[in-house]
Amino acid sequence: MRTSEWIQAGFATILAVAAWIRPLPAGRRRIVTLLAVLALLAIAAARSSQRVFDPYSVSVLRDWLPVVLMLVPYWQTGQFFMGPNEKIQSWLIKTDRSLLNVVPHLGGAFDRLTRGSIEWAYMFCYPLVPLGLGVLYAAGLRQYTSTYWFLVLVPTYVCYGITPFVPALPPRSIHAEPKAAANKGRVLNLWLLKYGSIHAISFPSAHVASALAVSLVLLHFVPIAGVVFLVVAFAIAVAAVVGGYHYAIDVLLGAAMALIVAAAWFSHLIPSTLITAPAMALAAGF
Template identity: 40%
Template structure:
């Protein structure tokens, strides 16, 4: 039923007489699609795949080692908090990015912006039924950095708002980078700030053990590819 309503929503908006309200709905409705695209694949996902989990962990062991866990426990407190804050900032980054473009006269880029973000997100979320895994923090000993205050907020958000499964590629990294590149293409200086935040989100996801390193790397590549495709719109 939810899927039917989601599919009917675009047609309803298209049939709505053009007004400022319908225009605003059209601009912001993609956020609803994003949430639907996140939740629906989890409904048809099976149990975690240990084989894929071992591969992801092996990638970490080979290319990253114990550095994320060690840094989380021994690194500077301010750096840990900044990375946790960056990871938390992933959620408002997309609406802030679109709002920033709109405020600077680039509202006409709405289709291109959301094409980039949604394509990046759906490529990641859509893989979940075939690659269901648990996040590394659920498998590793002492994965939780005890010194981070902001981490408690991240864990609360994940507890109440996530599907509890790991996505490969990382949707956080993919959508954050797609957002940053969209802003960067129109507002280079402002976009550089968004780009820095996006990279911090990717790093924070690995250091905090929300994602494996392979998730983050693949997510960044998906974000770049999605932005490239959006340029065709």
């Protein structure tokens, strides 16, 4: 299997096992387990499709499969959320106020931004990962897909892994906002979150981690595109805080996750063989 497939299959399985160890309702345990099974079946099906399709088509399919499978651990971690921990949530709120008070000069800048532009900026967190892979394809650098997914999946999944230990509601769910503040972008974002989110924060912010990770990969391979994606990633981070989708601390920690993994790779602390191929002992049976 590819390294990205090992990461996704392994993480989904770990969460399934954790669901049976932690005190969860039976229904939630079954959902976490079912999601893990679906992820494993999707990976197996993609690999087995070589019996039907040509090798190139199968390879492309496996390049893009992580885009869909990234949602699996997100929904799995959502099943661990039984309600906010008041102490943790209070700490997040206090930390948020402290961090935002450090940069009071930004308040005016935020006031000048239209609410619509903030909401549309945040919405870029959804298509940014597949767009980044599309840039690699367009640049003729598909051979670096494994590197791309390693540097994106690792910080994102670390954020997912920490999330169950920091159960808290996002700021937007705590602080009431006037109806006049709603605009089309806000309405669409809230609709997407209502039907597609876990209704809790991912701590650290997985959206920020993945967005920054994508931009850092592209900065290395396609610098011009990387600069554009970096600006978008910054806009997503700002919008996440201003729009009340995340606390400032989990946005900062999400960015830190992406930076740490990328720095380890740039410094050659991560062996290239770990990214391009699984260990032979693990791969032998597949």
